[in-house]
Amino acid sequence: MPILILPELVVAxxxxxxxxxxxxxxxxELMENALDAGAQHIRxxxxxxxxxxxxxxxxxSGIVPEEVELAFQRHATSKLTTADDLAFIETLGxxxxxxxxxxxxxxxxxxxxxxxxxxxxxxxxxxxxIIRRQSVGAPVGTVITVENLFYNTPARLKFxxxxxxxxxxxxxxITRYAMAYPHVRFxxxxxxxxxxxxxxxxxLADVIVAALGxxxxxxxxxxxxxxxxxxxxxxxxxxxxxxxxxxxxxxxNHITLFVNGRWIQDTRLSYAITQAYHTFLMxxxxxxxxxxxxxxxxxxxxxxxxxxxxxxFRDPEGIFSAVQRAVRRAVVDLxxxxxMRGGRFGGISSNHDNLAEWENSPTGxxxxxxxxxxxxxxxxxxxxxxxxxxxxxAIPEGPGAxxxxxxxxxxxxxxxxxxxxxxxxxxxxxYLVDQHAAHERILYEQFMxxxxxxxxxxxxxLEAQTLxxxxxxxxxxxxxxxxxxxVGFDLEPFGPNTFIIRSVPALLADQSPTEVLGGIxxxxxxxxxxxxxxxxxxxxxxxxKHGAIKAGQILSTDEMQSIIRxxxxxxxxxxxxxxxxxxxxxxxxxxxxxxxxxx
Ligand SMILES: Nc1ncnc2c1ncn2[C@@H]1O[C@H](COP(=O)(O)OP(=O)(O)OP(=O)(O)O)[C@@H](O)[C@H]1O
Ligand SMILES: [Mg+2]
Numbered sequence: 001m002p003i004l005i006l007p008e009l010v011v012a013x014x015x016x017x018x019x020x021x022x023x024x025x026x027x028x029e030l031m032e033n034a035l036d037a038g039a040q041h042i043r044x045x046x047x048x049x050x051x052x053x054x055x056x057x058x059x060x061s062g063i064v065p066e067e068v069e070l071a072f073q074r075h076a077t078s079k080l081t082t083a084d085d086l087a088f089i090e091t092l093g094x095x096x097x098x099x100x101x102x103x104x105x106x107x108x109x110x111x112x113x114x115x116x117x118x119x120x121x122x123x124x125x126x127x128x129x130i131i132r133r134q135s136v137g138a139p140v141g142t143v144i145t146v147e148n149l150f151y152n153t154p155a156r157l158k159f160x161x162x163x164x165x166x167x168x169x170x171x172x173x174i175t176r177y178a179m180a181y182p183h184v185r186f187x188x189x190x191x192x193x194x195x196x197x198x199x200x201x202x203x204l205a206d207v208i209v210a211a212l213g214x215x216x217x218x219x220x221x222x223x224x225x226x227x228x229x230x231x232x233x234x235x236x237x238x239x240x241x242x243x244x245x246x247x248x249x250x251x252x253n254h255i256t257l258f259v260n261g262r263w264i265q266d267t268r269l270s271y272a273i274t275q276a277y278h279t280f281l282m283x284x285x286x287x288x289x290x291x292x293x294x295x296x297x298x299x300x301x302x303x304x305x306x307x308x309x310x311x312x313f314r315d316p317e318g319i320f321s322a323v324q325r326a327v328r329r330a331v332v333d334l335x336x337x338x339x340m341r342g343g344r345f346g347g348i349s350s351n352h353d354n355l356a357e358w359e360n361s362p363t364g365x366x367x368x369x370x371x372x373x374x375x376x377x378x379x380x381x382x383x384x385x386x387x388x389x390x391x392x393x394a395i396p397e398g399p400g401a402x403x404x405x406x407x408x409x410x411x412x413x414x415x416x417x418x419x420x421x422x423x424x425x426x427x428x429x430x431y432l433v434d435q436h437a438a439h440e441r442i443l444y445e446q447f448m449x450x451x452x453x454x455x456x457x458x459x460x461x462l463e464a465q466t467l468x469x470x471x472x473x474x475x476x477x478x479x480x481x482x483x484x485x486x487v488g489f490d491l492e493p494f495g496p497n498t499f500i501i502r503s504v505p506a507l508l509a510d511q512s513p514t515e516v517l518g519g520i521x522x523x524x525x526x527x528x529x530x531x532x533x534x535x536x537x538x539x540x541x542x543x544x545k546h547g548a549i550k551a552g553q554i555l556s557t558d559e560m561q562s563i564i565r566x567x568x569x570x571x572x573x574x575x576x577x578x579x580x581x582x583x584x585x586x587x588x589x590x591x592x593x594x595x596x597x598x599x
Contacts (some may be wrong), residue, residue, distance in 0.1 A: 009128055012074065012104035013153055018306040019101040022160060023050025023149055024169035025307065026102050031177055033099070034058035035261075036079065039288040040200065043183040046170055048191070049163035051149050062114040068121045069130065092262055095306070104128045105156070106149045112142040124593040126551035128153045171196060173263075175211035179290050180258045182207045194286045208241055216288060219247040221334050223291060225326040235296050236319060238326035242273065242289040244334055245575060254288040259300060261292075262454040264310050269293075272320045272360040276327035279444075279541075280572060282579040293323060331595055332571075353415045359381075359390065372489035404569040411568065422560045429587040434438060434564060435555065439548035442566045443507060444577040447540050457488035458506035465501045466494060467514055471523070473497075477517075480535060487539050489517070507547035516546045541577045548551045 006014075020026055027050060034042045037060025063071055070076045077096030080086065084227040086094065102108060103125045112121030120138030124131050142295040150156045160166070165188055178186040178198040185200030198207045209217045225238040255270045256263070273289050274281070281287065301452050313319050411424040411431055422433040450457065469477065474497040477484070481491060488505030504513045523538045549555065549563070567582070576582055592598045 009104060011091070012100060012128055015074065015097065015101060015104075016579070018094075019087075019097055020105060020149075021307075022053060022169070023166050024173055024207065026050065026054055026106075026146055026149060027056070028173045028307075029093075029098035029102065030056040030146075031173065034060050034142070035177065035181060035184065036091045036093055037061045039141070039184060041187075042188045043189070044170075044174055045189045046191070046214055049166035050170060051160065051163070051166070052147065054146040054149070055143065057141065057143040059139070062117075062120070062140050062142055063112045064114040065117055065121045068110065068112060068123055068133075069540060070128075072099050072103050076100070085366075086301075089302055090260070092308070094302070095308075097306070100128070102146060105151075105153050107147045107151065108577065109145045109147075110142065111136060111138050113140050115139040115140045139331075159469075160387060175207075176256055176258075176263045177209045179204060179211060179256065180261050180263060180292065182222055204239075204241065204290070212288070216243070216247065217241070220242050220288065221330045223289075223330045225322060226329070235299075236322045237294045238291060238323050239294075240289065240291040241326050242276075242291065242330055243287045245277060245287075245331065245572075245579075247288055248281055248285040249287065249288060252286050255286065256290045258292045259311060260294055260297060262308065262311070263310050266311070268316060268320055269323055272324040273327050276324045276331060277305050277579075278537075279577045279579055280575055282575075285579070289327070291323060291327070293319065295319070311590070364520070369496065396557050404571075406568055407570060407573050408568040411564050413557060413564055416555055416560060419554045422555070422564065424564055426585075429585060429589075429591060432584040433564065433567065434551075434576075434580075434582055435549050435553070435560075436551045436564055437580055437582040438567045438573075440544045440576045441570050441573065441582055442563065443544040443547055444540060445570050445572075447544065451536075451540075457486070459488050459490070459503040459507055460506045461503045462501055465493070465513060467499045467501055467517055469497050469499075471497055473521050473525075474499075476521055480524065480539075483536050483539060484520075487536065487543060489513075505543055505547070510545045516543065519546065544577060 019029065023046075027044060027046070031042060031044065034056060038060060039058035039060035041059050043055075043057045045053070045055040045057075067078075075096045076099075077094060079091045080089070080094045080096070101246075104127060107124075107126045109122065109124045110122055111122045119135045121133065122136040122138075123133045150160070161169075170190070171188060174186055174188045174196055178184070178196070182198070182204045183200055183202040184198075186196065186198045187194065188196040196210065198210050205217065208220065220241040223238060223240045223242050225236070248409075252267075252270045252274065255273050257266060257269050258264065269291075270286075273291060274286055277287055283484075299314045301314075302308055304310045304312055314529060316332050363404045381490070409428070411426045412426055414423045416422055416435075417432075420435060422435055422438070424431040424433060447457070467477075477491065477499060478493070490502035491499040492502055494500045501513050501517070504511075504516070507518055519542050520539050523542055524535065574582060589598065
């Protein structure tokens with residue numbers, strides 16, 4: 001075949017493939033244009049999952065009559081003039097390609113009026129060709145209607161996803177942008193039915209309620225970076241909402257990220273957020289989060305991909321740790337909030353991050369592992385707050401009571417089941433506590449607290465015991481001798497790949513030191529990456545696992561009482577350091593319902 005220069009329309013259609021993959025990408029581009037035009041109200045109407053018709057109306061700046069044609073030419077943009085501007089992009093668009101691309105693969109009508117004109121312009125295009133242009137009366141703003149998308153590119157039509165998939169994707173884009181622009185009013189109508197609306201109040205909380213539902217929102221805490229978080233990078237701010245540990249999902253898709261108002265996909269940042277839940281969430285579970293990062297435009301390169309969903313950071317580490325710190329702070333603060341404050345959730349935008357509240361909330365209970373058949377019928381209702389006289393504060397605890405704030409109500413031990421679970425009663429029902437997981441949590445917090453106070457870890461001296469390893473294991477131990485020492489292991493190199501174990505943490509009195517060290521080596525081999533648990537944390541978690549009471553161990557009432565008393569004052573009593581639940585809670589109301597005492 002001879003070499004030919006392709007006709008312009010074909011070039012445009014090939015280029016369109018990059019920007020306009022599917023109906024949802026048309027919606028995204030048009031919505032971004034409306035936001036760039038300063039719209040306060042954006043209305044999106046979709047028919048047939050966007051293939052038949054997409055209409056986006058905005059009350060933004062509009063386009064002056066003499067520039068309407070220009071807007072549909074490739075590389076025509078009002079948002080950028082020189083290559084240097086690319087470093088300071090503050091608008092969502094800048095490539096000057098979206099309208100040209102969309103017009104080349106659809107039948108498009110635009111009605112637009114700029115505030116400086118007395119009338120608007122109506123222009124119709126089919127496959128990039130202008131077929132009609134006239135003045136019309138119109139309010140200030142722009143209405144773009146895209147019909148019969150891909151009508152002239154049958155190959156692309158064949159690869160379109162199902163209508164419902166497209167509908168979902170469109171709704172996802174709209175709700176995401178509504179979260180990033182809470183002061184803009186969005187309305188989404190699919191096939192004549194309104195499916196989403198945000199009120200433009202400027203409150204992110206209001207949009208989250210509209211987008212994710214009140215139940216999810218009630219189980220989220222506010223994230224706000226503080227000055228101390230960003231001491232090194234004061235220009236980075238992190239805000240948003242992230243779920244309490246009881247609300248989690250099986251994948252990362254529920255983590256929504258915005259950088260300077262742009263929705264982005266960034267595996268590392270999603271990872272930073274997930275890592276902020278270390279020891280609060282089980283491996284393989286992910287939080288629900290809406291996180292907005294703001295930083296100077298020069299710090300990001302948005303010109304990485306035609307869809308602009310990927311960006312590059314000049315200082316990825318700095319952003320990573322700023323995000324992780326802010327989210328971690330919110331989650332840890334929540335865990336440290338003294339429980340049973342007795343207040344109810346306030347208004348939508350109020351501070352609702354109370355541990356007892358989430359524990360008592362329907363979702364909290366469901367997520368705490370209560371998918372036992374026992375709980376499946378009858379639905380969930382919010383536990384009524386305990387009567388005042390039952391409130392733990394009202395019970396005198398006597399002199400010498402521990403100073404750590406209480407995070408659980410006072411529980412009365414009733415007995416043990418299967419030598420594995422402690423049954424206890426509290427002011428609001430029944431608690432089933434996993435003795436091993438609970439004890440792991442207790443030991444872990446004790447260890448960490450002592451360490452934070454720089455206290456010497458209690459040690460147990462051993463009669464010379466040796467540890468023989470292969471060479472890579474021996475290197476791992478050598479590299480971490482100092483950290484091991486801080487945790488209570490004194491190991492002394494003794495010939496090639498052999499160590500003498502001089503002492504171990506006292507809480508491993510009944511354990512085989514070589515077995516524990518074997519576990520530590522396996523944990524260290526699994527490696528750490530930035531933001532993951534520190535090496536020390538890994539070692540401590542392993543020590544606590546071995547030191548904790550095991551399942552299958554019969555406990556005396558005193559022993560059970562002791563575990564429960566200590567658990568009541570753990571910062572995170574609901575999960576073990578690996579993130580597994582320590583307890584199941586069944587409220588008095590749920591019990592009554594099960595026995596048919598309540599309707
Ligand atoms: N809804 C709108 N209101 C006002 N002006 C608009 C609107 N949509 C497009 N424009 C104008 O048309 C121009 C071209 O839009 P287009 O989306 O093709 O490119 P862009 O937004 O500049 O860059 P990108 O291709 O990255 O989206 C914009 O720069 C803007 O000036
Ligand atoms: Mg654009």
